[in-house]
Structures are given as C-alpha cells and as structure tokens.
Amino acid sequence: MTDQHHDDHHGLAHTASLKVLLGTGGALLVLTILTVLATKVDFGTNLNLALAMFIAVVKATLVVLFFMHLKYDKGFHSVIFVAALLAAALFVGYILLDSNQYQATIIWDPLNPPVAPVGPKLIP
C-alpha cells in the first residue's frame, strides 16, 4: 500500500551516518569559534550584531536540518516548522517595530517630558 510505505518515512526511520553527525558537530564548533573571533573585530555595533545573528541562524539551521532530521523528513513538516518561525517573527518583529516608535511618548524623563500633542483650536 503506497500510503503505508510513505508513512514509514517519518523521522524515526532515518539514521544519520556518523560522517554527517561528526561533520555537523564540527561545523557547529567552527562557527562557535567564529562567533567569538568576530567579537574581537570592531565592525560597528550594528554590523557586529548582524554578523553574530547570522552565524547563530546558520548554526540553528544546521541543528534543525541534521540533528533534528528535518532534511530527511516530509516537506510538509518543513512547511510547518517555517510557518511557526514566521508566526513568532511576525509577533516579535512587529511589536519591536511598534514599541520602538512609541517609546518616546510613553516612557520619558520626568524632568524633560515630551511636548503634549496639540489638538485643533476651539472656535469661540
């Protein structure tokens, strides 16, 4: 039965070779060292942060693909995984974007409050 055969190809049925596991582990170690080394060079705060985040994303991707076997899993599971990441990114990203814009209006120095918004002038 085709469906039955297809169902056998879930993550548990796959065993990653030692070569792949050691290769992934080695790549993670190298990337960790690279992260530390990257902090020793001053590219400016934003670039340093972006570089560190980029390396972290590459490491997480390796873990998910090879240690968590997503590479060998059904494509649908990758869709679910990416969709969950997108939902989290939407939530965190949009809130950060918004709170960055309104911070100055809600949290201020009591000695130097922001100017209150001015409404339309009342017509006497």
Add this chain to the structure above:
Amino acid sequence: MATNHETSGHEPNFYEVKRGLKSWLYTLDHKRIGLMYLWGILGSLLLGGAFALLVRIELFSPGQDIVGQDRYNQFFTLHGAVMVFLVIVPGIPAALGNMIMPIQLGAPDVAFPKLNLTSFYFWCIGATLLLVSIAMGAVDTGWTFYTPYSLQTPTAVLPAVMGVFVLGFSSIFTGLNFLVTVHKFRPQGMGWFQLPLNVWALYATAIMQILATPVLGITVLLLFVETFMKIGIFDPQLGGDPVLFQHFFWFYSHPAVYIMIIPGMGVISELMTTFSRKPVFGYRFIAYSSVSLALLSFLVWGHHMFVSGQSRLATMVFSALTFTVGIPSAIKVFNWTATLYKGDIRLKTPMLYALSFLLLFTIGGLTGLFLGILAVDVHLHDTYFVVAHFHYVMMGSTLVAFLGGLHYWWPKISGRMYPERLGQLCAVGVFFGFNLTFLPQFVMGSRGMPRRYWDYDPEFTIFHQLSTVGAFVLGISLFVVVCYTLWSAKNGPRATVNPWGATTLEWQAPTPPTLYNFETPPELHELYNYDDLEQVADVEWVRVSKPEGADAVAKSSADH
C-alpha cells in the same frame, strides 16, 4: 444518562459498554469526553449568564440598584472571564467537536485519546482556579487583565490568570489532537475536499489554537515574573511598558475571537445545507475562507489598540488589514445565502438557530468594519457600541451556532430527541431576547455611553431598561434549553439513525454510536448530495440507493 439507551445495531452503545462514575472519569472515548465538556460548559454558561443578569439588573436605572461600584466591577469581569475562557472558546471544538468530528471522519476516536482526557482535566483545573478567584474576592480588571491596573488591584488576579494559563493548555491539546486526527485519521477515499465543512472549520481553528494560545501563556507567565520578581515588563513604575501587555494580550485574543467564531461557521455550513436539502454553495470557497480567516486573524490584533498609545504607523497598517477580514467572512455569508436560494427549507430548531446566526453575524461583522475605521473608532472605542458589536459576534453568532449544533447532533449523541416545539420557541426567544438586549446598546454606544460604567446619565435609562428586559428573555430561554436538554437525555423520544436526512458520515453511525462509533465501516457517498435520501417519517430519513462507484471506507475501526 447511561440507562435505557438502545443502539439500532447489535453492539452495545458507548453508554452501555461500561457503567459507573469511574468509567466516565477514566474514559478515553471522545464522545464521553465531549459530553463531560458539554455539561461543564453548560454549567459555566449558567454561571456566566447569572453574572450577566446581575450586571443588567444593576444597570436598570441610574445609581445603585443592587450593588456598589466595586462589586459591579467584579460582576462584569467574572461574566467576561467565565464566558470567554470557560464557555465560548472550548464550546464548539471541545464539546461538539469532540463528540462529532471523529465520527464525521469515519474514525473510531481522536488521534491521542489520553491527551484528549488530559485536556478535559486541564479545563477542570482552570475552571476551579477561576472559581477560587471568585471565592477569594473575585477580580475587577475586566476579562482583559490590562496592566498596570491588574498588577495593582488587591483583588484575586493571580488565581484567575493561573486559571487562564491552564485553560490555554487545554485549548492547545485539543487543537493538536484535532490537527493530527484530520491529517492521519481520514479514511481512504476521503480527500481534503470531501471533508465536511465542519471538519474544515475545526482544522482551521486548531491551527490558531496551536499558534496563538502559547502567547497567552507567555503573557501570563510574564505577569507572574513581574509580580513576584519585580522585573519591569509591563508596569511603568518598574520600567515596563503597559502597551506591550496589550500587544501580547491581543496577539492571542484576536485570533481567539476566530477560535470562537470559525467552529460556529463550520456548524452553520452543515445546518444550512442539511435543512435546505441542497449542496452547499461554493464548498471550496467556504473551506478556503475558514483557513484564510485563521491566517488573517494573526495580522489584525492592533485594531484593539487604536487609542492605546500604539504608533501611528501601526494603527494605519492594522486598520487597513482589518478590512481584509471582511472578505472571507462575506464569502461565507453570501455562500450560505446562496445555499438557501431555491432550497427546500425545513424550519427545524437547528435551522432556526442557523438563520439567526446569518442575521446576527452579518450585523456583528458589519459593525466591526465601523470600528476598523480609525476616525470612527476614536469616538466609539470603549463605548457600548463595542460591547454590542462583540456580543453580536461572540454571543449572537458563536453561542447561537453552538445551540444550533447542540440541537442538530443531540439525537445522535444522546439517542433521544429534544422537544421540537419547545426548542423552536426557545430559538425564537433567544433571537428576540438577544436583539432586545444588544440593539439598544448600539444606539446608546453611538451616543457616548461608556462601557464598564456602574452609573450613567438619565438620558440612557430607556436603552438600559430595554437591554435588561431583553437579557431576561434571553436568560430564561437559555435556561429552558439547558433544562429540556437534560430532561430529554433520559425522557425524550428515541432518535432514529438519520433524523435530519443529512449526508455526512456520523449519520451512518448507530444512534447512539458504539464505542468505536461504527459497527460496519461507513460508505462514502457524495458529500451534501440529498437526492438519494428519502423521508419516511418526520424525523427519519433513509438512503434509497447504494453509492455508485463510491469507495467503501476501508479503514475500519480495527485499523486504528
């Protein structure tokens, strides 16, 4: 309940397989778990309804009628919290969905029966914690628990939010279970577009339950951290940001509105086609619109925060996105209306609820568009206009759909018919009572009556009085529904296998179903094709021809 039930076949039905309290407390049968949910939800409905009536009595005339301001704040908070978290969110998925969805798939149970029972016990624990908060002096924050007030009030906020936290897990477990059940327990021959629309709706709901509800848990957890560890997250006194709480809260609670309404839409799709004796118009559009509503629900949470201090950019973006929600909602309403067109409409009780839903949801949906317009929302925000709008959606639509579904599937689950005339009378009572309660609230809201106020100007008296009278008509109708449902479980006339002449698989199962739902594997017929069904009595239909070329459901109960 477990006595005097007969299955039309030979196997004992699911009431008769095992008896006694223990057999219910340890049950893994989705129907029993659904029934336990149902009794819990109906009890909570009466509790939440009692708080609503107390609120309405207090507002009958200006000034104090029965309670002071503080007690009044507790009444409306408990009304909201009980109704949202204990009744409407779990109502259709956990009670009706649990009882019916696996049978609609021709499956013997849900994918994870133990998780299903765990979900019910989590609901019980959450409900208990909410009751504990009432015993400890109740909460007065409103169901939204907005900071910084919820961090400062001396009332019992912590047990209440702990209850909400646990109820969230219950909801996630149900969603996960349904998602896997739909993927893995469909019988051979039943593709995605042979699924009943009720299953599509529950599937869309499950996506939201899994993706959105964890955010509620995170929010509540952060409240705990802030309260006990004094780390500034939401409280400005500690360097926190109260608008952030609203972002967190509504990122869950807006999809939660769709967790409430989409299962109701699934029920209504079933009712419309069955009682119009016509295939549902635009099946695929209705199916896709459920999923698109689920996805769009994640993009519009900021429309609850137009006057919160949210940035201008965000308000404009959220306002624009809000209007997109109108498209899939309208697709559903137009398609249901087209289903009615030239149909052989039968005005049985479930159909009366379905028609009520069509009118009430249209009003609720359209008034939502008013509130999506920035310039209008500034004036209507936090007025009774908003109260009326969300009651038309959450109560007028979801609860009415729940009642329609309850009447529709009750004969299958209980094996007994409810009293039809009384059912119709109560359906009319619910419709008129509801409109009498909430239509005046649109008017007084648009005239500036703020929500959650204990006192008001005398010019609003007549609207409040109409509203209170309506609430009593509604409350009495609902109370009678609960009473005759309980009565009919033991004393109603016996139900036939297919009392409504419906085409989905649950109507091939014995009445009441056996432990694994079917004695013989059900046959797949063309979905929503009523040509082969013949009415032999008022509430008895039989199939007059065998399916041509239709695949028999190969996966019998034993396969699972």
